Amino acid sequence: MKRSLLNAFVCAVMLGVNMSYAQSEPRVGVTIYKYDDNFMMLMRKEMNKEIENFRHLKWFMNDAQNSQVKQLNQVEVLLNHKVNVLAVNIVHPNESKTIVEKAKANNVPIVFFNRDPSKQAMESYEKAYFVSSNPQEAGEIQGQLIAKAWRANPHFDLNRDGKLQFVLLKGELSEVSTLRSQAVIDELNRQGIATEEVYSDTAMWRSTIARNKMNEWLVAKRANEIEVVISNNDEMAIGALDALNAHEKKLPLFGIDALPEALALIKSGQMSGTVLNDSVEQGKVVVQLAANLAQGKPATQGTEWENSPSKTIYIPHIGVNKENLEQFLK
Template sequence: MKTLTRALSFITILFLMSGLLINLNKKNIKIVSAETAPAKVAVFLLDFNDDFIAEIADNLKAVQNENSGKVEYTFYDGKSDQSVQNAQIEKALDEGVDLVLLNIVDRANAQNVMNRIKEHNVPVILFNREPVSPVPIKSYGKAIYIGTDGAQAGALEAKMVIDAWNASSQYIDKNNDKIMQYVMLQGEADNSEALQRTKSAVSTIDKSGISAQQVALIADWREDLAYNATKQLYERYKDQIEVIIANDDTMALGAIKALQEYGYNNGDISKTIPVVGVDATPPAKELIQKGQMLGSVYQDARAYAEALYLTGMNMISGKNPIEGTKYIFDYTQVSIRLPQTKYFYRNMFTGGNAIEGTIETNDNQ
């Protein structure tokens, strides 16, 4: 009887152990498949029609192809409408994602969006469009921001304008008063990066010794609004507008389209108003080479894509976002600033080929 009891006990133990091994194997299978499946990343963009945002998307696709099997990006067009973007975020979170990359439409709505993402415990990287304050990002331990240094971009815009004025003021100074009258197409009135670009551009021009006068300051980033605003300003000021400083190429292109309707910026240097922008998008570079636009500061879409990929993969793995990378956080401890040191420039008044200029700066990546 004892022998039979021991045998039954031994069989029971074997049965329990085999069941345990099967369960462990099932768990191992799940772990292996999770490790080999590509990370699912939802990329929410302001608007597919924004040239620079489209460039970032193209570069993220290139990064995905270069890292086959590691990441899978799904792109959503916010159509410049926060309600549209909110619905897209809800859908993606409900379906399940490993990471959110957020080019937010309404920067003032960042806290509400952050709260929703936080409920799903999904890491998030906001980029390019910075919340009005760092508070929403700091409210969630799995959130960071990646952007650029607005002051650097503004200084570079000013440098191009200063160089053109010093070499060709006889063409630019339409009213011969030896004062540079300029229009500033700023961007959103409460956008910290736009404000930094504006402040830096103005101060750099002031420090150069050139007498300058701001004719008008216009807000928002859209091409159609810049086009309409430039037409209205030209009707009001005409030859008092001698330079246009746009804080991105989208607005610069809108301004140039408006000027061309009045016979300006079509190749005749006697009827050309220098326009500078930021992003160095392909359409802007084409206009620069044609002599219809003075220059543009590079925002490196590839650098954005690489930073989003490297920090994002760290966050998916539960690591510090900047671990093993070249990036550092700024004073906020949640924001990474990509440096801007290059510009694309051609003085249409003196001729010659377009050049890629650089300035020395502290690398704060």
Template sequence: MKKKLALALAAVMMIGLFAGCGGNKTASSSNAAGSQASSGSAAQAEELNVGVFYYDFSDVYISSVRASMDEQLTAMGVKFTNYDAAGSQPSQTEQVNTAITGGTNLLIVNIVETATSDPAKDIVDAAKAAGIPVIFFNREVADNDVINSYDKCAFVGTNAPDAGHMQGEMIGNYLMEHYDEVDLNGDGVISYVMFKGQEGNAEAEARTQYGVEDADAILTAAGKPALSYYDASASTKYLVDTAGKWSAQAANDYMVSLLGSYNEDNGNMVELIICNNDGMAEGAISALQNVGYNNGEGTTIIPVFGVDATDSAKALIKAGNMTGSIKQDAVGMATTIMTLVQNAKDGAELMANTGSFTVDADVAKIRVPYAMYDANTQD
């Protein structure tokens, strides 16, 4: 009798042991599957492990997107980790590969390198090999080489030319209303400088081109001369942040240097400043303020235009120290990305539930709209 009881107890223990091993194996397999379809959104919420890869934490606009994304991911109840590439594509690529190896099963990528599609393609290939979705955002990536190469790949960003067109329109209209006061030396021509964020970046290229072209179109249609670049001998009509960081420091350094030669005393003062983003606009304004401009009421205001409408830029505009910006909606960017994250969490197609957004016709790209922002804009 004792022998039979012992055998029965042993059998129960063996059944429990096998059940435990089977349970662990199922959990491991589910985690590896990542965002692939499974039953129950509650289970998927536990499994979703998001890696968010930013090109540079120091970028003011990107910091705004990150703050909103952190808040919304936390509210969604998913696990996530932020990564700072600090402007280095090799670092970001390594971060992505390490994250995938560590169990990340949804990639959200703010790509560093935009002059070539190779880095984004490498990340897509890594995601495809792991069978996990990848969402690129903010910095444009190629249609066919990247987005269309994988059915679990999408992009959330803006329509790059729109910011340049809006900025050019804003500048042209402002100059038509304030031409004589902007023309400090009275020569009938507005002298400008353009601060470009990065070579080869779609947003930077469009803003640099259309910010001037569209302003010129308004001016010349009214019989005014086109804008004149401050340095007539320059081979390129912009000053670029050579580090590709769109930084306030780069614009400040350029502005401090050029003010030594181009100023009111010499009769050749830069009369208009156009910037690809608000960070560079703020750097230029700081240099102007150091020599007595743009300090508010009672001081000469050199019109400065940027893009992003960050909180700090809005404050400068409201104070009269900056003229205008083009709003790139950081919260809207994050909220749109969250729609795709929710799809991944629920096991749905990545581009499900996007009917209310502006989506490109032949590629999984969602466009978040820009808007003009000046002192009359109501927040």
């Protein structure tokens, strides 16, 4: 306890020194919901690369550690130290209105990214922006990958009833998870593939919870009916794979994000496909918008979205399977 308090004090002192030293420079305050989230680790890496192009600005990065209370405190500190713009990867969407109100009261623009703020919060402030990817598009492309694999591999239909029986691992309860989950099944049905849900549940985007959930399903009454495993993201898909391997069972497995680990698993044949959720481009655009706003420029000036009237920028998804895998391997 004493050590954590000391660390907090040292960080606060360092933050105060840096802030006071940089008062004449445009300042950007960033808070990320959780540094050790696999996708956010990739995105933060790309953000740090892009920040090198804006070294005349001062950037203050914060890890909210999946705590909305901590993130709200970080926002307060950043605003008190007169940052020119906030960039927020929000912990809980239902708190986006609170953060917008704080930013608006200080006339500070805000760029939400990756995790959706509420529609109400976005509409309440003309200086609120959002950078992410369209979750419905992600689900649709995942459905296209599954449909293609299903038609090319008749043996996937284990009971030969012409119907795709699936389990679905969902992210935490949110619009993103809901849209991805609905869109993947809608796309399969749109392509004329009959589907039947065997089991579905949230695994909170986390591999450990997904592994436990998949373990439960593999010993449940309808375990032998499972033909395809669908996951809202790659991290949960990897957890499901751990469970499948423990039960010495192989099933088609599809995720979303195109994490390096997932790409390696597609190459080895342990995963069937994923959907690129472009952390590189998202990271670049967040930094570019925040840098523009910090300098008093229009948010999208000098970007490929300069002529877009929307305050929401969606980075396109790309389906990945063995056919096009090589272009995504680094």
